[in-house]
Amino acid sequence: MKDQDQNDSNMLANIGRRGFMRRAGVGAGAVAAGSALGTAAAATPASGSKHAAKTRGVDYDVIVLGGGFAGVTAARDSSKNGYKTLLLEARDRLGGRTWTKEFSGHKVEMGGTWIHWTQPFVWAEVQRYKLDVVETPKGRVAPGVEIRILVEGRCEILDKPEQIGPVIGVVNKYFADARRYWERPYDASFRWNELLKGDKLSALNAIQDMSLTPVQRVALEAYAAGLSHGPLDQVSHLEVNRWWALPGGSMTALHDSCGRYTFKEGTISLIRKMVEDGKVEARLSTPVTAVDDKGDHVVVTTAGGQRLTAAAVIVGLPMNVVHRVQFTPALDPLVAEAGRERHAGTGIKLLIRVKGRLSQTHVTALAPPTHPFSFVTTYVMAEDHTILVMFGPDPKRIDYSDTAAVQQALRDFFPDVVVEALDHHSWTDDQYARGTWCNYKPGWFAKYHDRFQKDRGRVVFGQGDHGEGWRGFIDGAIGAGMGAANRVKTKLG
Structure with a gap:
């Protein structure tokens, strides 16, 4: 472990733009689509949707609920499989x-x-689709890395390997059991008994059991809160260990996987390609209120009162909203219960434009989760401004739309900073999301895991919040949509 800590420390001292924690902005869950595509998709049904359904007596072979990455993937694949497919999205855009x-x-x-x-x-x-990617942060960033940690009311600056090393060491120590839990992070059943042993442990429980210096404690709590995007006592310790295990079990791998590469033209660029490729017929601003499996077909009722029939329905809705749709036969009671309880992803992602260049190098600022800004990192660096991205566990800690309040909180790290602009979306208040990326709560594996993503008759569940591997991420959503489309193909022939 000491050798690994030293290797990581040496690496961090020399990688410049690839510095400590700057790529730990979380993914997941979950990511973005623009309204222009949605308007075009709604206005003109794709030519591929004009053919008759292969299944007699229905409007569509497949109706997909939800236009996030899971739903768009399922619609594309179902259409390419030869089925007349309709995608229904409650928002005025695709992307979820x-x-x-x-x-x-x-x-x-x-x-x-x-x-x-x-x-x-x-x-x-x-x-x-030959899509271009770019690195974070964007802009010219000088070699080196700077970490600012708010400890007991003072801001400490860590910019030397001997200062950063102990922080890396404690992060490695926290995740030392990740392989024991998640030897195969795409197969929870492989270490199921080990998972059950740790199922009731929260991320906070695990941190409290460690002997830490004040700097280490703040850094570790901020790091874990950034991954979980919710209160540390509400997220399962198994979940943050899953993040660590998925890319290979090291800090460098995790940062590269969850905070380095983005789509050059935005996540919307992939949504556009999928829609074009599948000639997807999409209806926007079309919430669904009911799904009735009649045995030989399914009836979908929209909020506008329209009744559409299909041979199969694929559900790609977030877990926190799916129970708001009336299913007949009824939704599994435990699936509905989990949705009402909500998963642990309840935080805020805030974009902040500040005047000038805060630093010539990449900066990460960490604070206790009780602070309004527990995790801040450089997103874009321009000549006359810097854009920071902040991940916090509580969207109500302060008024994050208030420039003065945000500037005051940010000055705990950067005393003279001037905030010029802010932007964020309240995903927890969004009626079609009711949360950010999905992290399970303590006790959820034993209680809910075997109930999620279970198909029922002609209703197939392909939600990105469930399944194995990178669930809660774009990747998990795409995988869930692909799997659902394949299962529908098996059902319909």
């Missing part, structure tokens, strides 16, 4: 919890953002 916008002259992501070749489904799409 991914949303590319313009902010201060830059393309930014309001939701899930980062991708990597350790994420097989999304990277396959990058290769399929």
Whole structure:
């Protein structure tokens, strides 16, 4: 472990733009799509949708609920499988919890953002459509790395390997059991008994059991809160260990996978390619209120009162909203219960434009999760401004739309900083999301795991919040949509 800590420390001292924790902005969950595509998709059904359904007596072979990456993938694949397919999306755009916008002259992501070749489904799409990627932070960043940690009311600056090393060491120690839990992070059943042993342990429980210096404690709590995007006592310790195990079990691999590469033209660029490739017929601003499996077909009822029939329905809705749809036969009671309880992803992602260049190098600022800014890192560095991205576990800690309040909190790290602009989306208040990326709570594996993503008759579940591997990420959503489309193909022939 000491050798690994030293290797990581040496690496961090020399990689410049690839510095400590700057790529730990989380992915997931989850990421972004623009409204222009949605308007076009709704206005003109694709030519591929005009043919009759293969199944007699229905409007469509397949109706897909939800236009995030899971739903768009399922619709594309179902259409390419030869089925007359309709995608229904409640919003006025596609992309779900991914949303590319313009902010201060830059393309930014309001939701899930980062991708990597350790994420097989999304990277396959990058290769399929020859999409360009760029690195974070954008802009000219000088070699080196700077970490600012707020400890007991003072800001300590760590910019030397001997200062950073102990922080890396404690992070490695925290994740020392990740392989024991997640030897095969794509197969929870492989170490199921080990998972059950740690199932009730929260991320906070695990940190409290460690002997830490004040600096180490703040750094570790901020790091874990950044991954979980919710209160540390509400996220399962198994979940943050899953993040660590998925890319190979090291800090460097995790940072590369969850905070380094983004789509050059935004996550919307992949949504566009999928829609074009599948000639997807999509209806926007069309919430669904009921799904009735009649045995030989399914009836879908929209909020506008329209009744559509299909041979099969694929559900790609977030877990926190699916129970709001009336299913007949009824949704599994435990699946509905989990949705009402909500998963642990309840935080905020805030984009902040500040005047000038805060530093010539990349900066990460860490604070206790009780601070309004527990995890801040450089997103874009321009000549006359810097854009920071902040991940916090509590969207109500302060008024994050208040420039003065944000500036005051940020000055705990940067005393003279001037905030020029802010932007964020309240995913927890969003009626079609009710949360950010999905992390399970303590006790959820034993209680809910075997109930999630279970098909029922002609209703097939393909939600990105469930399944194995990178669930809660763009990658997990694409994989879930692909799997659902394949199962529908098996059902319909």
